[in-house]
Amino acid sequence: MTGIKEVKFTDNALEVQFINGTSITYEDCWLRDHCRCSTCYHADTFQRAQHILDIPESKIVDVNSTESQVVLTWDDKHQSRYDSDFLIKFDYNSFKEGQRLKPVLWHGKAVNKKIARIPVEAFLNSKEGTVKAFQSLLDYGVVLIEGVPPTLEATEKVCIALGGVQHTIFGGMWQFTSKAVHADTAYTNLPLATHNDNTYFTEAAGLQILHCIEHSEGTGGETVLVDGFYGASRLKADFPQDYDFLTTFELEAEYIEEGHHHKYSAPVIQIDSKSKDVKQIRFNVYDRAPMAFSSSSECRSYYRSLKHLARYYQDPENQWQFKLQPGIVMAMDNFRVLHGRTGFTGKRVLCGSYVARSDWLDKARSLRLIQ
Numbered sequence: 001m002t003g004i005k006e007v008k009f010t011d012n013a014l015e016v017q018f019i020n021g022t023s024i025t026y027e028d029c030w031l032r033d034h035c036r037c038s039t040c041y042h043a044d045t046f047q048r049a050q051h052i053l054d055i056p057e058s059k060i061v062d063v064n065s066t067e068s069q070v071v072l073t074w075d076d077k078h079q080s081r082y083d084s085d086f087l088i089k090f091d092y093n094s095f096k097e098g099q100r101l102k103p104v105l106w107h108g109k110a111v112n113k114k115i116a117r118i119p120v121e122a123f124l125n126s127k128e129g130t131v132k133a134f135q136s137l138l139d140y141g142v143v144l145i146e147g148v149p150p151t152l153e154a155t156e157k158v159c160i161a162l163g164g165v166q167h168t169i170f171g172g173m174w175q176f177t178s179k180a181v182h183a184d185t186a187y188t189n190l191p192l193a194t195h196n197d198n199t200y201f202t203e204a205a206g207l208q209i210l211h212c213i214e215h216s217e218g219t220g221g222e223t224v225l226v227d228g229f230y231g232a233s234r235l236k237a238d239f240p241q242d243y244d245f246l247t248t249f250e251l252e253a254e255y256i257e258e259g260h261h262h263k264y265s266a267p268v269i270q271i272d273s274k275s276k277d278v279k280q281i282r283f284n285v286y287d288r289a290p291m292a293f294s295s296s297s298e299c300r301s302y303y304r305s306l307k308h309l310a311r312y313y314q315d316p317e318n319q320w321q322f323k324l325q326p327g328i329v330m331a332m333d334n335f336r337v338l339h340g341r342t343g344f345t346g347k348r349v350l351c352g353s354y355v356a357r358s359d360w361l362d363k364a365r366s367l368r369l370i371q
């Protein structure tokens, strides 16, 4: 616990000095909005109880404090209490810092030794196994769950435990062979360069989960992964102009099949406006829509910067290539890690699903791995 040393109030704010040396100023509008009394806040649902327009614009008339609490009296006689543990959380810089994700960038096959491989029983039935899986997704964007029976049903249990099956036009849990059921190259036996899925959705899938449940009478079909954040960091260092372009220029992507036309525009590299951290890569050369440009320089910047970024993603030195065997369920962060595969022969049966980003982060947050 960090106790309160001293409080001061001015016309419209309260300054709190904590014993640990931190000093934070709270505006009166913030304080009234954050009153935790039962009129202002439902403690059982963690929701505010009043509409923002119904919160009075009042003035602080009195302050009492102890080491553990501040009690404010307002000019409409309302009283608000705030625990010191509650107040100290809202130091702006540490608040923002606490919410940052801290991905560990990787390149090449060495990541193979770092990511978690968790027996399915441990993943489904122990907190330790679950924590390890989500930590691996947060750190490296990849986790392998091993010993899964090669069936759709067993794979579904893993998908549910990772946050729940996300339904899209491709279904919920899906299973396919190389026989085309959608107008997409994924449903062929051709090689696929590394890419992110769903660049044409307003929100791309959070996790991509793949389980190769059969590959017989043939070769190839190796999985290729590359860290999209690492490529972006290289672009930033080597070609800062191109990095800036790809963080602002809205690239249009689309998906067309009978009865469907998805389309979405957004930067290829999405960054957090405050921290400048990369928060999403949407890189898919196949799903780019035909586009018009506002100027010749914009058009040329587009091709130059996209090719520069693509070179990192296509460089075998940066990629991790491996054969997914039946029994191994791979989950990867589609906002970060790009996936592809080598061409193949024979009968290859895959199953899996997507998990919405909100849903897997919900699991990670409930496990207290993120804020």
Ligand SMILES: [Fe+2]
Residues within 6 Å of the ligand: 186, 195, 196, 197, 339
């Ligand atoms: Fe894909």
Ligand SMILES: [Zn+2]
Residues within 6 Å of the ligand: 035, 036, 037, 038, 039, 040, 041, 078, 079, 080
């Ligand atoms: Zn209140």
